[in-house]
Amino acid sequence: MSKRPLLSPTRHLTAFAAAVLTSALFSSASPAAEPVTVVAFGDSTTAPRGNLTVYSAILQEELRNVNVINAGIGGNTTEMARKRFEKDVLAYKPKLVVLQFGINDAAVDVWKTPPATEPRVKLERYTENLNHFVKTLKDSGAQVIVMGPNPLRWTDQLKKMYGKPPYDPGNADGFNGPLVKYNEAAAKVAQAHEIRFIDTQLAYRDKAQEEKLEIDKLLLDGMHPNDEGHRLVARLLRERILATEKAAPLGIQPGPVWKSSGETVEIGPECTDISLDAAGDKVLLGCGLTKLSDGSMMAVYSTPSSYYAKAGQTWIAARVTKDGGKTWSTEQEIARNADCQASHPSVLRTKDGTLHIFYLAFKTWKWKDLNPTPEAQSDVYTARSTDDGKTWTTPQPIFDGYSGATNGAIETKDGKIMVPYSHYVNDPGRLVSRVSISADGGKTWTLGAPIDIGGAGDHEGALEPGLLELKDGRVWMLIRTTRGQFWDSYSADGGATWTPAKAGGIEAPSAPGHMTRLSDDRIALVWNKKAKNRRELYVAVSADEGSTWSPPVAVARGKSTTYPFIIEGSPGELWIGYHDVPKGWNFPRARHLKIQAPK
Incomplete structure (x- = not known):
């Protein structure tokens, strides 16, 4: 099977040939x-x-x-x-x-x-x-x-x-x-x-x-x-x-x-809905998940409104489930910035047990003619916890500029933390992808080289990448584009430099994907297929480092089910977070599900 996941079979005046x-x-x-x-x-x-x-x-x-x-x-x-x-x-x-x-x-x-x-x-x-x-x-x-x-x-x-x-x-x-x-x-x-x-x-x-x-x-x-x-x-x-x-x-x-999950989403028959409960139109922006030391699962998000709230009126929150997603703890505020809207976090637990959150410190978006204006600002911040989320350090910036969503983070075998994101550059204005790197557990940070595939426009270029460390030690960057498929770039030196990005063959709309390494050494990928734009979310696994993939399995569908996150709970059990966005990004709602990994 090629790296390009299977497309929907052709249907015509014959019987459907294959059972689902x-x-x-x-x-x-x-x-x-x-x-x-x-x-x-x-x-x-x-x-x-x-x-x-x-x-x-x-x-x-x-x-x-x-x-x-x-x-x-x-x-x-x-x-x-x-x-x-x-x-x-x-x-x-x-x-x-x-x-x-x-x-x-x-x-x-x-x-x-x-x-x-x-x-x-x-x-x-x-x-x-x-x-x-x-x-x-x-x-x-x-x-x-x-x-x-x-x-x-x-x-x-x-x-x-x-x-x-x-x-x-x-x-x-x-x-x-x-x-x-x-x-x-x-x-x-x-x-x-x-x-x-x-x-x-x-x-x-x-x-x-x-x-x-x-x-x-x-x-x-x-x-x-x-x-x-x-x-x-x-x-x-x-x-x-x-x-x-x-x-x-x-x-x-x-x-x-298929089963209803909220008002506008359905999840696949083999999925279990483990979505956070939240009243009314409360925004839950961010669907990152991480396991805690006792095996429970933490979800992080920003709330109660989206990017365009007044400065200091949104915060990063966490909730924990100890029963496999059946119930979730009371919301805990873990980070807030007085001068911006703390938004759209992801989370990582490193091998030493430290929790790291990464989020946008959004101030404003402005674009004029061919470039973003100097006022456009959406920095990337981080905070850490060494006691399973009970207390957190004061948030610190790791990137100054205008960034899109932080699409997860990874820890490499040699202990480096790498945070992927994209940010604006000028003349013409476009997005480039890069990583922030920490070799001391998140205390200090350096920047890797940018990955630039060209383009011109506020949503053009190399957008919102995801990362995965391969068995040979290279780090694979999976890059969102507007070109009908993900593009790939690789780093062999811990994120400092990257190979020129190339089309990778996995068809996708302009929406990010997310990957994780499973306990059996396979890779799991969750993403939107190009054929369905952002209306359906799929999962597939690879046993050969991303060269070929299992047939994709649809796990969620709706008006817009997108920006996913994936982590393995117990061996073979995938926890997937995603966003239900039926009315635009002023009213996103994070949702979560569980499914057994495809064979």
């Missing part, structure tokens, strides 16, 4: 001899779409003994679908079929010359086609679930194309126009045939109201569901399919299900 990794955890169940064929028959809201995890893929993961076939084709009306019904659905002899059409049928193409005045498929014909699908399937012995079309929302592009009667561009719901009647017709077809119906329009509205967000946030482009929209639909479908199974057994069994 997590299904192995549920192997105690006894599936039926033959998987139950389930066909998802629809238009582009069903069809595979780029890097989205569409609802049919989620059903394949979260049901057992099923063979889910995605028979969605973009642009299809029911009239078009009727022509391929035999080949794309009936030929598979399905036991259960999900039908979802309507958006294309109801569309009135006012963008044409001359403008259309009628829907592409009249309501009566749409109803006739749905009845044909349902009756034919029921006559064949298949169970059927009908889904109504999802709601639509305006975008600038859609307003240009469809901003004329019968649509109302002045109304947020004005693009739904004729679609409402098609949704009602789908519901009546399901009722007439006494089959289950999912009112997707209602489900979207309920979800938006529940989470106090706009329906747009469930859509990719005003028309198609995004990842969260597909997860919503998949949850509803899973419930209906299992209810159908209970009423008329087919052999479908419940499979592993």
Whole structure:
């Protein structure tokens, strides 16, 4: 296997070829001899779409003994679908079929010359086609679930194309126009045939109201569901399919299900949620973890607000769990700076038992033209504790300038402490990566050489690196970039100098990753894959010093699950911290989970 982690498998009009990794955890169940064929028959809201995890893929993961076939084709009306019904659905002899059409049928193409005045498929014909699908399937012995079309929302592009009667561009719901009647017709077809119906329009509205967000946030482009929209639909479908199974057994069994962690995050079926409890909208910025001398685990973060609080009104805090994350101690303030916002800490326990925290002393961010202004200031500070966190030294600076997050720290075999971060340089303004190094237990610090890969802009260059010491004594720097993958640099002299950074082959969006050495000498990496941007967090392990990696396992997903930290609790048990950032970095919330290391 190459160093580049596996991408999502291609999905098309065939059965999903591979079971997901997590299904192995549920192997105690006894599936039926033959998987139950389930066909998802629809238009582009069903069809595979780029890097989205569409609802049919989620059903394949979260049901057992099923063979889910995605028979969605973009642009299809029911009239078009009727022509391929035999080949794309009936030929598979399905036991259960999900039908979802309507958006294309109801569309009135006012963008044409001359403008259309009628829907592409009249309501009566749409109803006739749905009845044909349902009756034919029921006559064949298949169970059927009908889904109504999802709601639509305006975008600038859609307003240009469809901003004329019968649509109302002045109304947020004005693009739904004729679609409402098609949704009602789908519901009546399901009722007439006494089959289950999912009112997707209602489900979207309920979800938006529940989470106090706009329906747009469930859509990719005003028309198609995004990842969260597909997860919503998949949850509803899973419930209906299992209810159908209970009423008329087919052999479908419940499979592993993702679990909620807070309001906007889900964690994988094999994960245990160990997140800190905190009231209301309190900010928890920083997800670093370290083991204490008695085996308990400490979490550090800044609170109660984010970077742009008044000076001295945020502080670095710690809490401890002695029961594997089930409960956490009362919050302890461990550092505060009167002239800035102490923010986004990481933590390290060295071999002599000393705890070290590293954090940003944020003052302000300013950028003008091509460079940061002289006022831009976000220093790096540290403090130490020799009594398992009961008392701490006075914070001291280790870098003066504008730095981003300190992405963990390491202690090398020869006892050096190395703290990685990135900071601004000028002409043009960009970020370079480097380390601060201490050879005396954190009392004094020196700077390593900067790693500069060029670029121009406030988030360009070599950003927010992570470190890991390799078996041969070199230190590996894993660098966040905006270039679609991590870049690598190596130091053979304890961080003083570094090799020129090069693209390393691990695909990633512009977001940092974090690594740790496990007790069995493997390396564990947690990061966001490029395909999902910051919406999903993955873990993989390497047994050959990062040359190849195990298949990545998704551990958390949400609107933004990112900036992770990883540490081994007990042998083989990974503790992962990450940030849930649904409303931007003014309101981040650190969360934590446990999972067994992949094999």
